[in-house]
Amino acid sequence: MDPESVRLYPRQVVVVAAHYLLSLVLVALTTGILYVLRSSINPAVVALLYLLPVGLITSLWGLGPGILAALAAFLAFNYFFIEPYYTLFVHQPQDILALFVFLGIAVLINQLLGRTRRSLEQATSREQEAIRLYELSTMLAGLNNEQAIVQILAARSLEAFQADRIIVFLEARPGKEAIQVNYPEKDGLPDYKADLLVPMQTARGLLGEIRLWRKARPFAPTEDRLLRTFASQGALAIERAQLAQAETRARVLEESDRLKSSLLSSVSHELRTPLATIKAGVSSLRTGEMDWDSGSRSELLSAIEEETDHLNQLVSNLLNMSRIEAGALKPERNWNVLAEIVLGVVNRISKRSSSHEIRTEVSEDLPLVPVDYIQMEQVFTNLISNSIKYSPDNTPIQILAWPSQSQEILVQVKNQGPPVPESDLERIFEKFHRITAADRITGAGLGLSICKGIIEAHGGRIWAENLPDGFAFNFSLPLIWEGASPRIELHE
Amino acid sequence: MSSNPHVLVIDDEPQILRALRTILTAKHFRVSVASRGEEGLALAAAESPDVIILDLSMPDMDGVEVCSRLREWTQVPIVVLSVRDSERDKVMALDAGADDYLTKPFGIEELLARIRVALRHSTQTMGSKKAVVTAGSLIIDLVQHIVTRDEVEVKLTATEFKLLAYLAANAGRVLTHRAILAAVWDPADVDRVEYLRVYIRQLRKKLENDPEHPRFILNEPGIGYRFIVEE
Numbered sequence: 063m064d065p066e067s068v069r070l071y072p073r074q075v076v077v078v079a080a081h082y083l084l085s086l087v088l089v090a091l092t093t094g095i096l097y098v099l100r101s102s103i104n105p106a107v108v109a110l111l112y113l114l115p116v117g118l119i120t121s122l123w124g125l126g127p128g129i130l131a132a133l134a135a136f137l138a139f140n141y142f143f144i145e146p147y148y149t150l151f152v153h154q155p156q157d158i159l160a161l162f163v164f165l166g167i168a169v170l171i172n173q174l175l176g177r178t179r180r181s182l183e184q185a186t187s188r189e190q191e192a193i194r195l196y197e198l199s200t201m202l203a204g205l206n207n208e209q210a211i212v213q214i215l216a217a218r219s220l221e222a223f224q225a226d227r228i229i230v231f232l233e234a235r236p237g238k239e240a241i242q243v244n245y246p247e248k249d250g251l252p253d254y255k256a257d258l259l260v261p262m263q264t265a266r267g268l269l270g271e272i273r274l275w276r277k278a279r280p281f282a283p284t285e286d287r288l289l290r291t292f293a294s295q296g297a298l299a300i301e302r303a304q305l306a307q308a309e310t311r312a313r314v315l316e317e318s319d320r321l322k323s324s325l326l327s328s329v330s331h332e333l334r335t336p337l338a339t340i341k342a343g344v345s346s347l348r349t350g351e352m353d354w355d356s357g358s359r360s361e362l363l364s365a366i367e368e369e370t371d372h373l374n375q376l377v378s379n380l381l382n383m384s385r386i387e388a389g390a391l392k393p394e395r396n397w398n399v400l401a402e403i404v405l406g407v408v409n410r411i412s413k414r415s416s417s418h419e420i421r422t423e424v425s426e427d428l429p430l431v432p433v434d435y436i437q438m439e440q441v442f443t444n445l446i447s448n449s450i451k452y453s454p455d456n457t458p459i460q461i462l463a464w465p466s467q468s469q470e471i472l473v474q475v476k477n478q479g480p481p482v483p484e485s486d487l488e489r490i491f492e493k494f495h496r497i498t499a500a501d502r503i504t505g506a507g508l509g510l511s512i513c514k515g516i517i518e519a520h521g522g523r524i525w526a527e528n529l530p531d532g533f534a535f536n537f538s539l540p541l542i543w544e545g546a547s548p549r550i551e552l553h554e
Numbered sequence: 555m556s557s558n559p560h561v562l563v564i565d566d567e568p569q570i571l572r573a574l575r576t577i578l579t580a581k582h583f584r585v586s587v588a589s590r591g592e593e594g595l596a597l598a599a600a601e602s603p604d605v606i607i608l609d610l611s612m613p614d615m616d617g618v619e620v621c622s623r624l625r626e627w628t629q630v631p632i633v634v635l636s637v638r639d640s641e642r643d644k645v646m647a648l649d650a651g652a653d654d655y656l657t658k659p660f661g662i663e664e665l666l667a668r669i670r671v672a673l674r675h676s677t678q679t680m681g682s683k684k685a686v687v688t689a690g691s692l693i694i695d696l697v698q699h700i701v702t703r704d705e706v707e708v709k710l711t712a713t714e715f716k717l718l719a720y721l722a723a724n725a726g727r728v729l730t731h732r733a734i735l736a737a738v739w740d741p742a743d744v745d746r747v748e749y750l751r752v753y754i755r756q757l758r759k760k761l762e763n764d765p766e767h768p769r770f771i772l773n774e775p776g777i778g779y780r781f782i783v784e785e
Contacts, residue, residue, distance in 0.1 A: 367661075374659055394642065394776070396731075397748035399755060402773055405766050426755055426765065430748055435776045436641055548748035 078126075085119045085127040089134040097142055108143045109160045116164050120171040128168035136161040191288050194222045198292060202299040206306045208232060209241055215272070215296040216243045222292070223285060225276040229256075232270040232300065241270075257281060260289050262297040269297050318387070328507060332376055336369035368414065375443070379508045382440060383493070386515035393434035393519050397548045400471065401426045403435060404461055407442040417455045418477075420446065424463040431471055432543030437516045444509035445475040445535050453479035453532070469542050470522070475535045481528040490526060513537070559673055560584040562603035564594030564620065565635065566612045574607070577662055583669075591615025595623055603630060605672050607665075608652070610636040610643050618646045625651035631672030635660075641776035648730045648777070655728060655777070671726035687722040689770050689783040692761060694722045701761075708760050713738070717753050718761075721771060721781035730778040754779065 092115045096108050103111075112135040120128030140150055144157055152158055198218045205211050216230040227246065234240035256273035258281045263269065272293050274281070281289075343366040347354065354362070385391040401424045408420050442461075449459045457478040466472050482490060491514040493507065517524040517537045524537040541547060561583045563574050571587045578585045586601055588594035591614050598606060606624065610617030621632055632652040636644050644655045653675065654668050687694045691704045696719050701708045710718065717738045721729065732744040739749060758765040772780045 370659065397751055399751050401766065402751075403775075406773060406775065409767065422766075426759075430751055439775060 081123040081127045082130055085115075085123065085131040086134055088115045088119060089131050089138060091115075092135070093138040093142060100143060105139075105143050109139055109163070112139055112160075112164065113167055116168050117171050120168045121175050125168065125172040128172055129165065132161070132164035132168045135164050187284065191284075191291075194218070194288070195291060195295065198295055199299075202295060205299060206303045208238070208300055208303055209243075211296060211299045211303060212241050212243045212270075215292065215299075216245050219272060219274065219289065219292050220245050223258075223274055223276065223281070223289065224278070225257075225274045226278075227275040229273045230262075230270065230296070231273070232262075233268070235304075258286060258289060260286070260293045262293045262300070264294075264297045264301045266301070269300055272296070329376075329380065333373065336373045336376075339369045340366050340373075371414065375447075378440070379444070379512055382437075382512045382515070383508050386512065386519075391437075391515055391519050393437055393516070395432045395434055395520075395543060397430040397543075398433055398435055398438070399426065400424055400428055400431050400433075400438075400463055400473070403433075403438050404442055404463075407439050407446065408461070411443065411446055411450075415450060418450050418453065419456075419458045420461070421458055422461045424461060424473075428463060428471060429465060429541050430548050431539050431541060433520055433539060434516075437519075441513045441516050441537070442475075444513050448509055448535075449475060449477035449479065449533075453477035465541070466538065470538045470540055472536065472538050476529065476532060477534070478532040481533060482526065484528075487526050487528075491524065510535075558582050558584050559604040559669075560586070560601065561605050561607060561669065562586045562588065562594065562597055562601065563607045564588045564591065564597075564612070565607070565609035566590065567609070570609070570635075574665075581666065591617070591620045594620060598624060598628065598630065602628075604676065605669050606630055606632045607669075608632055608634050608647075610634050610640070610647055618643065618650050621647050621650040621652050629676070631676045633665075633668050633672055644777055645730050645732070648728065649732060653727055675724075675727060684723075687725055687783065689722070689725070689781070692770060694718060696723060703761060710757075710760065714753060714757055714760075717750075718757055721779060722783075725781045725783045728774050728778055728780045732778075734778060750779075 089112075092112065096103065096111060100108075116128060116131045116135055119131040137150065139160060140152060140157065141148060144152070198215070201214050201218065202211055205214070212230050212232055216228050219225070219230070220228045228244075230243045232241040254275075257276050258274040259271060261268055261271045272289060274289065343362040347359065347362060382391065401422070404422050404424045408422055412420060446459060446461075453459065460476040461474070462476065463471060463473045491510045493511045513535075514524050517539070520539055522537055522539045524535065526533070526535050561578055563571060563578075563585065565571055565574075565587075566589050568589065571589065575585045575587055586597055586603065588597050591612050594606075594608070597603075608617050608620055612620075617634060617636075621634070624630065624632060631654070632647075633654045633656060634644065634647045634652045635656050635658055636647075637658050648655065653672050656665060656668055685695065685697045687696065693702045695701070699715055699719075701710055701715070701718065717734070720734060720737050731747050731750055734750060735744045735746060739746070743749065754771060755765075758768050758771055761770060762768045770782055772782055774780055
């Protein structure tokens, strides 16, 4: 072989050729050693010793080199150790037997080794399968998101089968769109048929399928089986996720049912109170039997009007509550002057109720705030109404606002009401939570939870605190909206 | 009495129609009512009312659509009725040509005030525009660009005057943020409410006795502003 042609041979052929060559070298080496010892060893023992290289070669390099070694060993044995020496003439038929023994040993050892090697390979690949399955099921455990399950299934299968490409497809169900995950994420799908396709099936029906493409080698039956196991693992995980989702939905429904019934009982009481006043007022005015003097007449009428406003506010609180519940409360933000909002609310409330003096210390020169005007009006209305309800008559209510260092504005509504137990400071923002007995103070217990809903929808926080001289609601509002402050030059 | 103003009420609530018909008749208006959008459009064409009161939420036709259909052929003043929390609808109706709005539930004085403004404005658009607007102690000369308060001239920047002039020329009417921004700034700036906030604040500081309790330039929460002339 000239060096040029060697380079053309694939590496594997060179290795095999080397094995054959080495077999011959090993037999020659054995022959050399035995030849030196020829005078002191019986030919039968020599034949026995030749089994060593034959066995060794077969076990190291396989049947081919083994047979070559057996032949070479027989020839060498015959030539050097059987009389007449240095001829290949076999004059006793029993010497031929050595050849068959050598060949037989080579074949036998090869068989034995092959079987061991195959069962080792099987054991290794079963172990691999088990590891992969274990990894897959660990990764899928606890996942309740179908998209994530499909993604993990696709990624693990692609890796486990060393495939070029995989598509995991989950069929659409009522209320859910179909999911398709496609690795590696290149543009376009292959236009030829998948090399391996298995369905994802559960007892309740077909969920989807896994498709694999691999150019390098065809899929073995064991791989088909493994992919089916993968598919059923995935299908189980998806089914479990669907069940968990159904359970969560059921729990949410139950919870919202419970809320609705407590809302109804609380609200129907609240709605009937002003209605009773209105009905009583109107029916008294209608009966011709009594002759109302103008003073009591206007007293009745203003009671009716106040209760109508009260009803109206109750209804808008209910509406906002249901929006917050449904996650549909989306502030329609605009840059606003906080002082304008506060003063508007304060003017309106002062007209209705004069039991408390409301002092606003909100500067017109504060930065503009990105808020929903109507929703912020609702926040201030509810906080001030709450302060009026819970603080003694003829005490002041203060509204303060100042910018904080972290691009926020802080607002405080302060009253001289009694302190709230520390453990209740957070709970007062929950629905229907009321600290005092329901009969004494009117209201559906919705006002503060609506404030919380609105402030949080604006990206702010709301909290309550006891002060040395009273009680305060605090909230923060971000001054940055869509990553910006208002672009404007204040003075021309 | 045929000289009495004629009001057309379009609302799908029979109770509202009943109440408004009774009250407005008692206040010496001639009243027609329609309970559906199409019917209202037909009546508007047949009877040429002086004012239309239009509910925004009707089952057969969106109130905003009724507005724009009316504006295709008539400039009759339109006052829209709608519930709170639907500021977007009100703004859409106003931008579609409505003149004013009222939030349900409303007091009857408010409704009458809106009808009065609408009637006055419609006679105004027929006649010539006012050159001078007087609001309390404020005198705004739209032609000479002079503003005096208690007979002392108030220095306004060009933009401030443009804004005040636009508000004053439409005194009594509600003006949406978008309408003001488009008229005073540029149609490209209709979403920059922050300009408006800042300039209104400056105008109030220069014109109002108590800028925190404005008398002339009023907020219409979530909608826009209204310039008030009467005391």
